[in-house]
Amino acid sequence: MASARRPPACPSSHGDVRRVPADVLSPRSAVSTDQVSLFFALLALACQVGAGVLAVTLAARALWPRADWPHRVVEAVGPAALPLAALVAVVATLGSLYYSEIADFPPCRLCWFQRIGMYPLAVVLPIATWRRDRQVRWYALPLAVAGGAVSIYHVLVERFPSLESGSCEITNPCSIIWVERLGYMTIPTMALSGFAIVALLLALPQETT
Amino acid sequence: MSASTHRATRPTPGQRPPARRPDRAVAIVAAVVVAVVVVALVAALIAGSNDDDGGVDTATRSGDTSSSGDADTADDAGSRFTDAAVPDDTPAIVEGTPLPQLTDGGADPAIGAPMPTLTGAGLDGQRLTLPAEGRPAIVVFLAHWCPHCQAEVPVIQDWVDSGGLPEDVDLYGVSTGVDPRRPNYPPARWLDEEGWTSPVLVDGNQAAAQAVGLTAYPFFVVVDADGAVVARGSGELTADQLSELAALAAGGAS
Numbered sequence: 001m002a003s004a005r006r007p008p009a010c011p012s013s014h015g016d017v018r019r020v021p022a023d024v025l026s027p028r029s030a031v032s033t034d035q036v037s038l039f040f041a042l043l044a045l046a047c048q049v050g051a052g053v054l055a056v057t058l059a060a061r062a063l064w065p066r067a068d069w070p071h072r073v074v075e076a077v078g079p080a081a082l083p084l085a086a087l088v089a090v091v092a093t094l095g096s097l098y099y100s101e102i103a104d105f106p107p108c109r110l111c112w113f114q115r116i117g118m119y120p121l122a123v124v125l126p127i128a129t130w131r132r133d134r135q136v137r138w139y140a141l142p143l144a145v146a147g148g149a150v151s152i153y154h155v156l157v158e159r160f161p162s163l164e165s166g167s168c169e170i171t172n173p174c175s176i177i178w179v180e181r182l183g184y185m186t187i188p189t190m191a192l193s194g195f196a197i198v199a200l201l202l203a204l205p206q207e208t209t
Numbered sequence: 210m211s212a213s214t215h216r217a218t219r220p221t222p223g224q225r226p227p228a229r230r231p232d233r234a235v236a237i238v239a240a241v242v243v244a245v246v247v248v249a250l251v252a253a254l255i256a257g258s259n260d261d262d263g264g265v266d267t268a269t270r271s272g273d274t275s276s277s278g279d280a281d282t283a284d285d286a287g288s289r290f291t292d293a294a295v296p297d298d299t300p301a302i303v304e305g306t307p308l309p310q311l312t313d314g315g316a317d318p319a320i321g322a323p324m325p326t327l328t329g330a331g332l333d334g335q336r337l338t339l340p341a342e343g344r345p346a347i348v349v350f351l352a353h354w355c356p357h358c359q360a361e362v363p364v365i366q367d368w369v370d371s372g373g374l375p376e377d378v379d380l381y382g383v384s385t386g387v388d389p390r391r392p393n394y395p396p397a398r399w400l401d402e403e404g405w406t407s408p409v410l411v412d413g414n415q416a417a418a419q420a421v422g423l424t425a426y427p428f429f430v431v432v433d434a435d436g437a438v439v440a441r442g443s444g445e446l447t448a449d450q451l452s453e454l455a456a457l458a459a460g461g462a463s
Contacts, residue, residue, distance in 0.1 A: 031253060032256065034256045035252055035253050035256035036252075037256075038252040038255060038256045039248060039249050039252035041252075042248045042251065042252055043245065043248055046244070046248070076233075076237075079234035079237070080233070080234040080237035080238055083234060083238045084238060084241060087238065087241060087242070091245070104390075105390070161356035161360075162445075165425075166357065166443075166444035166445060167355075167357050167426060167427065167428075167443040167444040167445070168352060168355035168357050168358065168425055168426040168427075169425055170386065170418075170423070170424065170425065170426070173355065173356075175355075175356045175357075176354055176356070176391060176392060177392055178390075178391070178392070
């Protein structure tokens with residue numbers, strides 16, 4: 001029944017909850033929001049695996065300085081850390097823009113705070129990569145850590161809506177789960193994955209052989 | 210390896226530090242880019258194969274309802290609202306003076322004012338006007354995507370099922386704020402799955418919500434037998450609080 005519905009909507013009414021899905025408006029688009037979400041969810045999963053490996057490596061390196069393998073991992077990943085972090089930041093920013101501008105999901109308050117963390121990284125990290133400026137970590141790490149902290153809170157709000165408020169504000173409460181793939185991968189979960197891997201890549205010590 | 214590579218942890222200002230094994234870095238980044246492309250293809254293939262009925266999100270979701278919906282819930286709850294298939298943008302008609310918006314703190318200026326009469330399509334397909342004349346009522350405004358409404362609906366229904374709602378008090382739901390892209394759409398399926406038994410007004414143009422001064426979901430308006438507002442509020446309520454509202458509604462009549 002719903003598929004036949006074409007609710008009237010004014011494209012300029014940005015705050016209106018009754019907006020036509022982008023997919024309905026432009027059936028010509030080659031990919032659906034579902035496909036794109038799965039793509040980003042898989043990328044985020046890769047980020048989580050990578051972040052896990054880096055976290056374990058850094059912890060092992062600190063706990064057992066004599067162990068050889070953490071140093072070898074750091075040595076192997078180190079040279080690519082900055083370009084990889086830049087890649088993650090750029091893709092995450094494009095994903096964020098996809099959801100708001102193409103899929104037409106309005107960003108909530110907490111989404112905006114995470115954007116404040118991620119968008120500058122998408123500019124600063126590629127420039128730092130170009131200039132081979134590892135010192136960018138002093139500026140980029142705080143952004144990634146602050147953004148990741150907001151992401152953690154947003155993920156909690158999605159699971160426990162009462163953290164935000166006892167009721168839903170009319171327009172766009174942050175507790176709405178717009179996308180959920182792989183059983184748990186929501187938009188702030190993907191953001192957290194991105195922030196985590198960027199932060200860990202930037203935190204990698206520059207080891208020499 | 211040259212000696213200069215070994216002191217590169219902290220580059221001298223103004224001097225570009227030499228890259229350590231740039232070839233390897235390029236290789237790693239290239240491998241990651243290739244992996245991203247592969248992931249994109251996999252995502253397109255997997256999601257594309259679930260997308261046969263037109264590629265439209267909303268169509269897929271509502272298609273799931275009718276064809277492959279959860280058999281258990283359908284058996285338990287029936288499909289009264291889903292079968293009626295009332296378009297959820299059906300407008301509601303308001304008669305009477307709109308209530309002021311509910312504000313935090315202080316006395317509610319709407320108390321004692323007559324509640325506007327709301328008329329429109331019921332979610333079961335029957336025309337519905339509320340509140341019924343001469344009967345106290347609790348009206349709860351629900352948005353399908355709001356997690357607090359999702360939590361409150363079973364509480365209300367359990368309260369009704371356990372006899373908490375007095376015979377002489379009516380309970381109405383109003384389905385408002387409907388958005389096909391938001392979660393838990395359509396509201397008809399949701400309320401069917403929750404076994405919702407009370408009449409539900411479709412507020413497709415948010416007119417009913419505005420007329421009662423709604424500020425958040427879920428939103429309660431309680432009226433006495435004279436149709437005057439005795440209480441308003443928003444947020445999740447417990448069964449005990451619902452009983453208090455019912456008593457308030459019934460009490461206004463005496």
